[in-house]
Amino acid sequence: MVPLHMAMVTASIAQGDVMMKPFIVGATYDHDGGVLQRTAPTVWKTPMTPSTASLLTELMVGVVNEGTAACCMSLANGIQAAAKTGTAQLNATGEPERSHAWIIAFAPAEAPKYAIVVMLEGTTAEISEGTGGTLAGPVAKKVLNIALAQ
Numbered sequence: 001m002v003p004l005h006m007a008m009v010t011a012s013i014a015q016g017d018v019m020m021k022p023f024i025v026g027a028t029y030d031h032d033g034g035v036l037q038r039t040a041p042t043v044w045k046t047p048m049t050p051s052t053a054s055l056l057t058e059l060m061v062g063v064v065n066e067g068t069a070a071c072c073m074s075l076a077n078g079i080q081a082a083a084k085t086g087t088a089q090l091n092a093t094g095e096p097e098r099s100h101a102w103i104i105a106f107a108p109a110e111a112p113k114y115a116i117v118v119m120l121e122g123t124t125a126e127i128s129e130g131t132g133g134t135l136a137g138p139v140a141k142k143v144l145n146i147a148l149a150q
Contacts, residue, residue, distance in 0.1 A: 007117045009047075010104040013060070014082070014112035016053045019045040057082050061109050071137030072105055076145045081107040083140065085132030090122050098122040103136040107144050114147045116140050 001009075004022060012019040021044035028036045048056075060082035063069045069083035083105035090098040099122045106115040118136040126135070 003117045003119050006102070006104050006119075007115055010106055010117060011112075011115040012047055013053050013056045014106040014115050017046055017048050017050045018043045019047050057109060060084050060105075064105075064109075068133040069103060069105065069137055071133055072103075072107075072141045072144070075107060075141065076148060079107055079148055080109040081105050081141075081144060082109040082112075083137070085137065087132055088122075099131070101131040101136045103132050103140045105140045105144060107148060114144060116143055116147075118143075 008019050008022060021042045023039045025039060027038040030036055060069075061080060063085065064072050064081050064083050068085040069081075072081040072083045075081050083103055086102040086104075088100040088102065090100065101120040101122070102118070104115075104117050106112045118139045120131075120136050120139075
């Protein structure tokens with residue numbers, strides 16, 4: 001899975017069941033700054049039931065409040081986040097340990113506005129098994145706090 005796909009999965013959970021069609025350009029403008037065309041959000045798939053999305057949200061809130069994503073527990077203004085950390089191990093047998101550190105998150109958990117994925121590539125020994133929450137988590141927290149302050 002690539003970060004874009006994980007962002008789409010995270011947003012699907014946050015939205016309650018639907019996965020939106022990804023797009024790169026939000027709008028095109030003329031030379032005076034007038035909008036020529038605006039991209040409209042479009043449902044692409046329904047990968048889960050609302051009850052599954054609700055259960056995943058509940059579990060992800062638990063990961064923030066009692067688990068490996070505790071780094072996201074104290075968002076600004078007491079906003080509750082939902083998150084899941086992860087590690088993708090890269091090394092083959094006999095190679096030095098290397099991993100990618102991941103976190104997916106959305107906030108506010110009760111009425112989501114923002115979904116985020118942070119993946120730190122395992123190019124150093126600092127990124128290893130179990131560092132999704134300790135290394136990628138603070139990045140996600142900072143970005144969510146900035147977005148929520150807007």
